[in-house]
Amino acid sequence: MHLDDTTIKKLELQANAIRESIITMLLAAGSGHTAGPLGMADIFTALYFYILKHDPKQPHWPDRDRVILSNGHICPVLYASMAHAGYFPIAELVTLRKFGSRLQGHPHRDFLPALETSSGPLGSGLSQAVGMAIADRMNAAIDRKKNGDDASAVVSHFFFCLLGDGELNEGNNWEAVLVAGRERLGNLIAIVDRNNIQIDGYTENVLPLEDLRAKWEAFNWHVLEIDGHSFTDIVAAVDQAKAIFDKPSVIIAHTIPGKGVVEFERKFEWHGKPPNAVEAKMALTELRTLQGRIQSEHQ
């Protein structure tokens, strides 16, 4: 589906508001991860404001698509997206990482039941998404048995699993990739945040992942590579992934860590620290200027 300019502009403004929330919440928390959440803001915006079948007022609606965040440390972008989408008040975002907050340092379903899973320890989100996708297929088969071939009675969903690239060091992840390939899970869409950084440095220096496309293809996945900051790319890739019914799809999304704040961009030092007050002020000013630019570019 081709996105019109008005929609793109709306999404860009939304992503910018989410980035501002990320900076604000990290400053208030005094700890947390900056680069990943900023880099994934466009993809989360596309998901929560365009792609997903969901209802923030009924987070447990059985017919919803599921978002499984595997690299839980980028949860500021998840929380900000959910708040802006209406799952909970935006004002609550500044409670991130505070005692008693629903917004735990890494996502915990006990505290925020609207989450699909609790995550943090890397490498096991894709396994859970694979389990959900297999179970959903089983449930659909049961529905079909009960309702004859009445396709309208069969409920099926898409499972979006968001992964970090550094996270792909984990063996557990590749165990899940193997099973998904064998099971031909057409209802499963993995999105890899290919931002090339992890805590100890650039991914290709720490433990090289390339040829990443060839690796997933070898495991029987349909692979798409996109600019993770282009809404047109993101939406087109998800559309194509949904159309591929006999394989799971992975979207390797090339993103710029720290995207939106030039001083934070592409620097692995920003992987795991929050901005201080001065840096946050600078970042917010920059994001607000950027917002002006988005508006003028589209006017």
Added chain:
Amino acid sequence: MIPSHVKLNQKIFDDAVEQVPIRRGFGEGLLAAGEADERVVGLCADLTESAQMHLFKEKFPERFVEIGIAEQNLAATASGMAAMGKIPFIASYAMFSPGRNWEQIRTTICYNNRPVKIAGSHAGVSVGPDGGTHQAIEDIAITRVLPRMVVISPCDAIEAKKATLAVAKTDTPVYVRLAREQTPIITTASTSFEIGKAQIFWQPVTRTPDVGIIATGALVHKALQVARELEKEKIGVTVLNLSTIKPLDERALLHLAASAGALVTVEEHQIAGGMGSAVAELVAAKGQPVPIEFVGVHNQFGQSGTPAELIEHYGMGVTGVRDAVRSVLQRKHSLT
């Protein structure tokens, strides 16, 4: 004597007592649970027959997922299936699940509150010839420490079947500990089973015990043999079958501690962190001080041998249990 109401196997002390691997009861229980509830699914890590999941797989191929030799994926995939309303049972050797995949069990199952049922087969040194790498003697410790986890260690195949059926109906994560070897049948179809309920399988004729033995798993049979022998020496022993290690049957345990004034715990597991530790934690916190002797593996790894040789070598056989009873009696008497 065996209390009549527990309806144990009449041939329990015969040399020719029927012997069945405890894991077999799990296989039969899973099949029955699958028949009773279509939400039950099975996942295995390339040990389908060994962990006795083949009975379920043959009957319900569409509800079985072969994960391959990947226990971390086994646990986390099951968590995802539970999120979609399934009741997943995962099976492997206890050394690998919950051994290798402990963090996935902690995070994706317990922390995430998903009611996955974990069957760990080949637990204990009685795995035998395979040697120490395959003898899980730490699994009770690492599972009982997890919030939400229920830990069950059946004493024979019949109890394992009942336990499997019972855990399929709970909404919490559960670990069911299973042994590989032929194990004497102690209970019968008429013996009751309830999660969290310990049962007295032997009590002194006089009714007031000198010592209470708390046993779990295949070693319950050894404890019963010792109790019967000591009766001839006028030493009154009560044997409690503690098949649920978590949550503990506090009432039964505290009552036994108070009435006997001395306890022996018997498990095919490391002393540190195991069932005996759980009992000691309870009695120390909520009961009167009583001496306790712990029968189990003392800070060592297993090795190759026949199951009988290994049980004897690590002091968990009839001799080991009897010696522990004598020691604890001595300690009890020195207190008075």
